[in-house]
Amino acid sequence: MSDQKWSVTDDSVFLFPQEDDLTADDIKEMVKQNQTYTENRYKVARQFYKGHHPILDKQKKSDIDKPDNCLVVNYPKYIVDTFNGFFDGIPPKITLDDEDLNTSLQDFVNYNSLLDLIFEASKQVSIYGRSYFYIYQNEDKKTCVTVVDPIHSFIIYDDTVAKKAKGFVMYSYDSDNNLSGQVCLTDGLYDIELGNKTANVYKNIPAIEFFENEERQGTFENIETLVNGVNNALSQKANDVEYFADAYMKILGSEVDEDTLKQIKDNHIINLASQDGQDVVVEFMEKPNADGEQENLINRLNNLIFQISMVANISDDTFGNAASGVSLQYKLLSMRNLASNKERKFTKSLRKLFEIVFSTGNVIPSNKAEEWQNVKFKFTRNLPSNLVEEAQTAATLSGITSQETQLSTLSIVDDPKSEIDQISEDQKRDAEPVNKDTVNYNFGSSQNSNNGDSSDDKSKEDN
Structure with missing residues (x-):
């Protein structure tokens, strides 16, 4: 034991x-x-x-x-x-x-x-x-x-x-x-x-x-056999393409010697007489064609691969033709769940x-x-971002959520906390010249007011 x-x-x-x-x-x-x-x-x-x-x-x-x-x-x-x-x-x-x-x-x-x-x-x-x-x-x-x-x-x-x-x-x-x-x-x-x-x-x-x-x-892991199926089907399809490229011509009812074959190849013209009253048949041999079945198999395997793996086929033409954002979300639902x-x-x-x-x-x-x-x-999730929509969403959240949550909705903001600190620093920096201008403006107003009063007093004295 x-x-x-x-x-x-x-x-x-x-x-x-x-x-x-x-x-x-x-x-x-x-x-x-x-x-x-x-x-x-x-x-x-x-x-x-x-x-x-x-x-x-x-x-x-x-x-x-x-x-x-x-x-x-x-x-x-x-x-x-x-x-x-x-x-x-x-x-x-x-x-x-x-x-x-x-x-x-x-x-x-x-x-x-x-x-x-x-x-x-x-x-x-x-x-x-x-x-x-x-x-x-x-x-x-x-x-x-x-x-x-x-x-x-x-x-x-x-x-x-x-x-x-x-x-x-x-x-x-x-x-x-x-x-x-x-x-x-x-x-x-x-x-x-x-x-x-x-x-x-x-x-x-x-x-x-x-x-x-x-x-x-x-x-x-769950789609490996399907991938092997696609590889085999495409390889066989490529074999068929090469096979059909080698077309065979059949000539029935007439014997063709080497010189005649050379003339046919060189001149691309066929002119043969029948022998013993038989009809002469000259045509290319037709080969079995399974192109439709192969295409159906490849398409089915392709669809199953993405269905079973739960990963969206983003390169698919129908994927890019989603009528709305909701329909796009449904196409991504399986991958979102994963x-x-x-x-x-x-x-x-x-x-x-x-x-x-x-x-x-x-x-x-x-x-x-x-x-x-x-x-x-x-x-x-790494999806195409619409910064305008994100900004509108963030603006809507103002006063409803914390500033950190509000900023976290923006894909361009990597660290909301540091962004809040930066906003605070910017506000302080922008506030400094405003305060100075206000002081200068008040001081100037005071000076103007005093000067105006002096002028009035002087006028009164002159009168």
């Missing part, structure tokens, strides 16, 4: 008993399991995204005289890039209400180019079904974040209902197939043999998993990120570590 303590779900989520300690043998066995999943899923998905589809690996036909095209339509890349451009093409806004803490937060975001890392993690999630953020301290003792793909890494969760992270493994194989890597536990960072311990300043697993659904499915679900999952993971980052006191003061709960995330 096996004494293996750990288990793995069909979605490749590693589970380990909460009360037990991980051993080096456990880690190595999990690495082997992750390698199996990497070969069967992650690398296949990566090749699909990069345009290397199974049709390119098929065995070529033995008859070299027949056309054998292998065409690839890279739907996976189009779907991943379109969906992530829609979801995260406009960088999310990450803010804190406290002005001083928000300044420190923005410094951390800018130092790590965090918005770019979020986009990269989003793309990896769409390709592999999951991605990881790894947190570490650099040589300057600054808190840093990087994106790690799941091909050579995984998180181990405990087997409780909460499924808290128990460890994070990053590994690699050298040219001699020797295994090396790092295991991150709450009490320290170890090598793959759980030796050479170094400090873990976070007192937590410094890694967070990002995914867009609990099944850890990529955006195009993006909303991904946003909730990403918000949860990002909040966990800041819980770990704030725990060290390097980003914000240690006594403010609980502020991770107050970090706000605002994701904006």
Whole structure:
């Protein structure tokens, strides 16, 4: 009977008993399991995204005289890039209400180019079904974040209902197939043999998993067979085009020698006499034509690909002919639903990120570590913006909502808080010359008034 303590779900989520300690043998066995999943899923998905589809690996036909095209339509890349451009093409806004803490937060975001890392993690999630953020301290003792793909890494969760992270493994194989890597536990960072311990300043697993659904499915995982169908249909269609280009002429009822064939080719004129009173038939042979069936199949597969993936085909002519904004919204409804679900999952993971980052006191003061709960995330769908309509909406909200909410409706405003500060500074600067003019104007009026009174008194004296 096996004494293996750990288990793995069909979605490749590693589970380990909460009360037990991980051993080096456990880690190595999990690495082997992750390698199996990497070969069967992650690398296949990566090749699909990069345009290397199974049709390119098929065995070529033995008859070299027949056309054998292998065409690839890279739907996976189009779907991943379109969906992530829609979801995260406009960088999310990450803010804190406290002005001083928000300044420190923005410094951390800018130092790590965090918005770019979020986009990269989003793309990896769409390709592999999951991605990881790894947190570490650099040589300057600054808190840093990087994106790690799941091909050579995984998180181990405990087997409780909460499924808290128990460890994070990053590994690699050298040219001699020797295994090396790092295991991150709450009490320290170890090598793959759980030796050479170094400090873990976070007192937590410094890694967070990002995914867009609990099944850890990529955006195009459910349409791979449909993509293969399109590739096969288009390749066969290309074969047919080449096949029909090689037209065969049949001549019945007359024997044609080589000289006559040459004259026909050179002069493009056919003049043949019948033999034995038979009629001479000269015509091109008709070949089977399945063009209509092929077109119907390709169109149906194309429609199913976008329906199943829930990503809008923006290049479709009918998409751009939406009669109104409401009809356009309906065309984007499925992709909006997909993006909303991904946003909730990403918000949860990002909040966990800041819980770990704030725990060290390097980003914000240690006594403010609980502020991770107050970090706000605002994701904006990347749609064509109408600045006039946005400005009208913002103006309508004046006096109804806070100024920050009012400004957040404008796509051109990246940070509403800093924009409010800038507005305040502009108002102060604009107010200064107005006050001076007012003083000068009053002073001038006073002078004019006094001068006028003096003139009147002088006139009276003259009288």
